[in-house]
Amino acid sequence: MYVADDWKDYEVIDTGGGEKLERWGDVILRRPDPQIIWPLANDSGAWKDVHGHYHRSSSGGGSWDMKKTLPERWSIGYDKLKFHIKPTSFKHTGLFPEQAANWRWMMNKIADAGRPIRVLNLFAYTGGATVAAAYAGAEVVHVDAAKGMVQWAKENAALSGLADRPVRYITDDVFKFVQREKRRGNQYDGIIMDPPSYGRGPSGETWKLEESLYPFLSECMDILSDRPLFMLINSYTTGISPTVLRNMLTMTMQPKFGGNISAGEIGLPITTSGMNLPCGILGRWES
Numbered sequence: 251m252y253v254a255d256d257w258k259d260y261e262v263i264d265t266g267g268g269e270k271l272e273r274w275g276d277v278i279l280r281r282p283d284p285q286i287i288w289p290l291a292n293d294s295g296a297w298k299d300v301h302g303h304y305h306r307s308s309s310g311g312g313s314w315d316m317k318k319t320l321p322e323r324w325s326i327g328y329d330k331l332k333f334h335i336k337p338t339s340f341k342h343t344g345l346f347p348e349q350a351a352n353w354r355w356m357m358n359k360i361a362d363a364g365r366p367i368r369v370l371n372l373f374a375y376t377g378g379a380t381v382a383a384a385y386a387g388a389e390v391v392h393v394d395a396a397k398g399m400v401q402w403a404k405e406n407a408a409l410s411g412l413a414d415r416p417v418r419y420i421t422d423d424v425f426k427f428v429q430r431e432k433r434r435g436n437q438y439d440g441i442i443m444d445p446p447s448y449g450r451g452p453s454g455e456t457w458k459l460e461e462s463l464y465p466f467l468s469e470c471m472d473i474l475s476d477r478p479l480f481m482l483i484n485s486y487t488t489g490i491s492p493t494v495l496r497n498m499l500t501m502t503m504q505p506k507f508g509g510n511i512s513a514g515e516i517g518l519p520i521t522t523s524g525m526n527l528p529c530g531i532l533g534r535w536e537s
Contacts, residue, residue: 251515253526254350259326264297264522266290274335274343275326277301281341282312284488285528304341312341325409328353331381332409334402344376344402348516348529352442352482353382359480359536360386360440367479369440370431372424372470377403379442379482380417381410388440389416395449397421425457428469437475440482443467447487459487467502478507481535484516495533503535511535 261273267290270283278296280303290297301320306312314337323336328350335343360367360383367388371380376399380392384407394400400421407413420427424443445466449457467483474481481503483495496513504511513533517526 251517251526251528252351252532253517253519254348254354255519256354257328257347257350259328260347262518262520262527264290265520265525265527267293270527271297271300275324277320277324277335279337279343280304282306283527302337304337306341311339313339330410331378331385333376333378333381333406334409345378346375346529348518349378349484351516352484352532353378355534356440356442356480356482357382357386360388363439363479367439368437368475369442370438370473372428372441372443373445374403374442375399375444377406379444381406381412383440383442384412384415384417385410391418391420391438393420393422393424393427395421395423425462425466425469428466428473432469432472437473439475439477439479441470441474441478441480442482442484443470444484459485459490464498467498471502471506474507477537478503479537483533484530485532486530490531492531492533495531499533499535507535507537509535509537 259275263271263273265286266288268282268286269280272279278300280300301318303315304312305315323334325332325334333345335345337343369383369388369390371392374380374392374394377392380390380403383390392403400419404419407417445459445463447459492513496511499511515528516530516532517528520527
């Protein structure tokens with residue numbers, strides 16, 4: 251497991267009963283997590299003294315029960331990077347802290363490359379990886395279909411003091427953007443993708459990870475430079491194993507570029523128990 255264990259402003263305090271107790275800076279939140287199928291030892295103390303508790307609805311979705319007054323948003327830091335945090339109606343906060351394990355790896359790869367690096371961040375959300383890559387010195391193209399997430403990413407970059415870095419923010423269907431980049435002859439040294447399990451494009455196109463990921467990865471092969479640095483695939487889709495990502499990278503990246511492939515779970519340490527919380531999977535190819 252790749253564990254993001256060097257946070258100072260974020261912490262999984264405890265887990266149990268299908269929920270996790272988290273510290274985001276000075277704010278304590280209680281949120282559901284489908285991986286937590288073990289019982290809660292003691293539903294008292296810190297579990298009760300929270301700023302906000304997200305409750306799932308039996309009919310789908312859910313809502314926040316705010317116990318204490320919170321600002322509309324606040325910020326937390328990771329190393330020299332900073333991010334705006336805001337509880338959303340879908341239980342998320344605008345950041346996946348486990349991805350810090352990838353940020354650290356990526357920043358080291360870019361900083362050690364000894365040459366200009368151009369990175370494409372696809373399904374880029376609020377730009378955690380974009381901020382990390384830009385901080386390390388890469389030119390970045392950030393693509394997401396949601397206009398609000400792209401704006402959030404711009405604000406995260408500015409918050410981190412990176413507003414003047416060479417980053418292009420694009421609101422577009424990711425698959426169509428890659429096809430256009432192929433026609434234009436544009437190329438990248440690193441590609442990051444964090445595809446959804448299921449989605450629809452602006453013209454009704456359907457994305458289903460199990461059917462769409464391999465063809466999409468094949469398309470991305472055509473926009474890699476002759477000397478690519480890395481390819482990173484993240485997935486939160488239940489039922490897809492790290493070996494699936496490893497196999498796809500073995501079939502696409504390795505025959506053309508050689509290099510090394512690694513895959514596994516990604517997670518966060520749990521302070522109270524000393525265990526790790528699984529948060530998804532990743533596959534990495536690197537030169």
